[in-house]
Amino acid sequence: MTAAEAVGVLRFDRVTKEYPRSGLALHEVSFRVAKGEFVFLTGPSGAGKSTILRLAYFAERPTSGLVRVSGVNSEHASRREISKLRRRLGIVFQDFRLLEDRTAEENVGFALEVTGVPRAQIGPKVSRVLTQVGLAAKATAFPRELSGGEQQRVAIARALVNDPFVLIADEPTGNLDERATRGVFQLLREINAAGTAIIMATHDLDLVRHADYRTLELNRGQIVFDSAESPEPAA
Amino acid sequence: MTAAEAVGVLRFDRVTKEYPRSGLALHEVSFRVAKGEFVFLTGPSGAGKSTILRLAYFAERPTSGLVRVSGVNSEHASRREISKLRRRLGIVFQDFRLLEDRTAEENVGFALEVTGVPRAQIGPKVSRVLTQVGLAAKATAFPRELSGGEQQRVAIARALVNDPFVLIADEPTGNLDERATRGVFQLLREINAAGTAIIMATHDLDLVRHADYRTLELNRGQIVFDSAESPEPAA
Amino acid sequence: MRRTVRDASAAFTRAPLLTALSITTIAFSLFAFGLFGLVALNIRAALQGVEERVEIRAFVADGTDAQSLAAAAGDIDAFPEVQSVNIVTQDQALARARTELTEFSDVFQSGVLPASIDVKLKPGYRDPATVARVSARLKSYPFVDDVRYGEDWLVQLYRLRNIAGVAGLALGLAFAAVAVIIIGATIRMAVLSRADEISIMRLVGATDGFIRRPFLLEGFAKGILGGLLALGLTWLGMHLIDRYMHFHTVFFSPAMAAAGVVAGALIGVLGSSVAVGRHLRAL
Amino acid sequence: MRRTVRDASAAFTRAPLLTALSITTIAFSLFAFGLFGLVALNIRAALQGVEERVEIRAFVADGTDAQSLAAAAGDIDAFPEVQSVNIVTQDQALARARTELTEFSDVFQSGVLPASIDVKLKPGYRDPATVARVSARLKSYPFVDDVRYGEDWLVQLYRLRNIAGVAGLALGLAFAAVAVIIIGATIRMAVLSRADEISIMRLVGATDGFIRRPFLLEGFAKGILGGLLALGLTWLGMHLIDRYMHFHTVFFSPAMAAAGVVAGALIGVLGSSVAVGRHLRAL
Numbered sequence A, B: 001m002t003a004a005e006a007v008g009v010l011r012f013d014r015v016t017k018e019y020p021r022s023g024l025a026l027h028e029v030s031f032r033v034a035k036g037e038f039v040f041l042t043g044p045s046g047a048g049k050s051t052i053l054r055l056a057y058f059a060e061r062p063t064s065g066l067v068r069v070s071g072v073n074s075e076h077a078s079r080r081e082i083s084k085l086r087r088r089l090g091i092v093f094q095d096f097r098l099l100e101d102r103t104a105e106e107n108v109g110f111a112l113e114v115t116g117v118p119r120a121q122i123g124p125k126v127s128r129v130l131t132q133v134g135l136a137a138k139a140t141a142f143p144r145e146l147s148g149g150e151q152q153r154v155a156i157a158r159a160l161v162n163d164p165f166v167l168i169a170d171e172p173t174g175n176l177d178e179r180a181t182r183g184v185f186q187l188l189r190e191i192n193a194a195g196t197a198i199i200m201a202t203h204d205l206d207l208v209r210h211a212d213y214r215t216l217e218l219n220r221g222q223i224v225f226d227s228a229e230s231p232e233p234a235a
Numbered sequence C, D: 001m002r003r004t005v006r007d008a009s010a011a012f013t014r015a016p017l018l019t020a021l022s023i024t025t026i027a028f029s030l031f032a033f034g035l036f037g038l039v040a041l042n043i044r045a046a047l048q049g050v051e052e053r054v055e056i057r058a059f060v061a062d063g064t065d066a067q068s069l070a071a072a073a074g075d076i077d078a079f080p081e082v083q084s085v086n087i088v089t090q091d092q093a094l095a096r097a098r099t100e101l102t103e104f105s106d107v108f109q110s111g112v113l114p115a116s117i118d119v120k121l122k123p124g125y126r127d128p129a130t131v132a133r134v135s136a137r138l139k140s141y142p143f144v145d146d147v148r149y150g151e152d153w154l155v156q157l158y159r160l161r162n163i164a165g166v167a168g169l170a171l172g173l174a175f176a177a178v179a180v181i182i183i184g185a186t187i188r189m190a191v192l193s194r195a196d197e198i199s200i201m202r203l204v205g206a207t208d209g210f211i212r213r214p215f216l217l218e219g220f221a222k223g224i225l226g227g228l229l230a231l232g233l234t235w236l237g238m239h240l241i242d243r244y245m246h247f248h249t250v251f252f253s254p255a256m257a258a259a260g261v262v263a264g265a266l267i268g269v270l271g272s273s274v275a276v277g278r279h280l281r282a283l
């Protein structure tokens, strides 16, 4: 396990994912993400970005190959191990996945309740992170009372609130305007600077070009470009 | 009614929308969209873009002011008139709103069934429009088997399939990569060229800048810029 | 129409659990109702059997001549309330007592029983008041010593019948009320579980009628199935009782059975209609 | 714990319809079950009353002296099956016949009834076989002419009791089976209606236990409420019958009532546990 951490917090080894009706979503994908690294995942719609991320938080298991996240292994991981791992991850889902019958702050606080954080500490943490994403004013609104971008920011806040060691974000700025995108991205940079590894699927190539982080480009379920291997940037 | 159509297919007169818990979403918004016009709606997250569109297809009624779409008036419209109007509109929702238990082609075909199109004509129409958005291969997939961008394209196909006279699209490219975005936008241009008015909320300013269509910019529920009034473009 | 049928049947495969629940609930309610109905029906049948034995017995003084007895019997037979009249001689009375009261048969060797005129009343005239009236008229014959008709017993019988009727109705209504609540909630849930679908339908321009139709058909089908299931269950229950209790029971007539199934269909359609209507108005 | 309680109670306000449905269903099932139980209980009580009257009557030859009668009575009293022995003289027999058979009271003026030794058996010895055995022993006394105990009647009584037991059990089980199906479906739907919530919980790292707990508490609360409601309904039903039928009925003992409520709670907890477990394993 310590050896695994030395080589990367997240590691895919020849991972293939096949869906019953639609065939290969990923084909022999291998890569690793080092501790504290920031990785962009790009590629056309349907390339397999979300599939990689779902495998990374064990919402799915690979058809073949091995996924390892912080010592948890896709071949042997128990339900309990997966639950424990997820408490240390921050996940932003492409479709937000907010609880419809809880307010914005309850949705964010929920990620802390699950990990057993004492009630007294939850309130301040939630306020802080909602302020960071610019949603302090909407704390008591329910998801249906929020605009698309506001919902997305609640989802980001929830992923950040438990100080994850890896942040997995699936198009976290898809519903945000340029300014909000810059704000959220700035926040992710700060978190990354503090040591959190970030793996972020995005189709905002402007962001990718300007940020100059490592980029993995997917196409039809295969990695077609990895900026860590060929040093010239995509643009 | 003919007079109304002469002045615009869609018209907002001092429209205010107030939500019980979050206050004013729109404040005295007035504008009109002429027959066959293409209008971008931009502005930061929470500015009121989706609210304007929801008012335009009568999913909500204004708190004060008047919305008129093709002679249907927000003050007097009956449920039946609204249903009839919607059959002539094409709507792309920000959150897609696909029927989970129908395949992509069934979702698209459904918009035709509602209008009473004979069964024999539905199949070919659906195939054509799914091909246009590049999803012919995924026709029999259920929404949960589609990637975010694929779901969005199904939503676009459904809006286009009944040859609407106005297309209302809420961030139709939020989940698409650059190439797919260009493809969809090209499709919208063609449809617009054939006479369909289009009103499209987007935060993709690149698109807005390059397309040189009329742009309405919203901020905090008010129109702060209308390129039809001040001729210089936003960029 | 084709869409309506297809959508309605799709509901069965798409939400098998909710469908099964709706059908079972309707069946269960109608079954409980049916059992109560059958019990009431059988009590009525049983009471009718007992009622047929309502008889007025006018004991005749010793030595009354047969001719005047026969004349009186003729008169009595002409009363509008009377079904049949039967003259029982002293010998016949003794023989009857011996067979009816076996435990005491030894006793009657030495005893002498009076002769009597036994009167049966027509159905509909067997209530305590009529029986008392006819008895009084019988008593007016000079040779009649005494008139017996088991007053207490008759009154009890009528009370039992009234009570059975009231209790059955009350319990049946209570069951029906609970059943309606459950069925209503089930259907409302079926609608709510498809709230998204309904709102999407409206957004792409479906009219209320278009949305409502498959729900109504679905409710109708569920109701019919529930009704048939209830009928089957009730029949099975009755059959088992018949078989293991060697107790002949009366089942519903075909018309009543059909009415039960139609009731199921009505519950289904009405419930769906109300639930969908309420939901649509709220949109 | 606080979260568990808060979440469980939130379920009541967030899905009032489903909650009401679950509670009503549990209550309805237990109520139907309770009614059948009460009917069985009351039939048993009624049969016990009848059974107490099981009596063997040994008719004694005319002229048997009182002393040998008393001696025999002493012997018989010592039989292990016998509860009490009673000597009835000829005069007493006549008096009793007059009161018991009022319709024929005129008759007995001239009749003479035999004296008898009347034997009552202990509870548990009132079955047809024991009664026949004791009768045979009584018959062996030289001065006993005849022994009567209403064979047919006794056999019928026992048959009725067995039948009532079997029929009650069968119907009760049928009701219970249907009830379990309905309750199971209701709980499963409660879980399905929160499937999104559960999957989101799992995705943010909640363990199965953490997810399961509020559901179990919710099921427990619903079960208890359903049980209490059923108890109240049953009591009300009984009370109404008591009142309008002037027919004294036996109600459940406090222990049985408590058992019913506990059964409700168990149904609730088990149902929830199974439904959530199945759902979690499928994730």
Ligand SMILES: Nc1ncnc2c1ncn2[C@@H]1O[C@H](COP(=O)(O)OP(=O)(O)OP(=O)(O)O)[C@@H](O)[C@H]1O
Pocket: A019, A020, A021, A022, A024, A025, A043, A044, A045, A046, A047, A048, A049, A050, A051, A052, A094, A203, B138, B141, B144, B145, B146, B147, B148, B149, B150, B175, B177
């Ligand atoms: N549950 C599933 N069942 C079947 N096919 C699936 C399933 N999930 C994804 N797919 C298919 O796998 C492929 C990859 O999907 P994925 O969601 O990873 O794409 P993506 O790169 O995230 O695309 P986007 O940018 O549009 O979100 C797609 O073609 C999709 O249709």
Ligand SMILES: Nc1ncnc2c1ncn2[C@@H]1O[C@H](COP(=O)(O)OP(=O)(O)OP(=O)(O)O)[C@@H](O)[C@H]1O
Pocket: A138, A141, A144, A145, A146, A147, A148, A149, A150, A175, A177, B019, B020, B021, B022, B024, B025, B043, B044, B045, B046, B047, B048, B049, B050, B051, B052, B094, B203
């Ligand atoms: N149903 C509602 N109840 C209460 N408030 C609402 C409701 N819908 C929208 N709002 C509020 O109205 C404002 C405008 O929302 P709207 O969805 O129009 O924004 P938008 O411009 O579409 O933003 P985005 O780009 O994030 O989608 C937001 O502040 C939102 O919180």
Ligand SMILES: [Mg+2]
Pocket: A049, A050, A051, A094, A170, B147, B148, B149
């Ligand atoms: Mg994706």
Ligand SMILES: [Mg+2]
Pocket: A147, A148, A149, B049, B050, B051, B094, B170
């Ligand atoms: Mg919006």
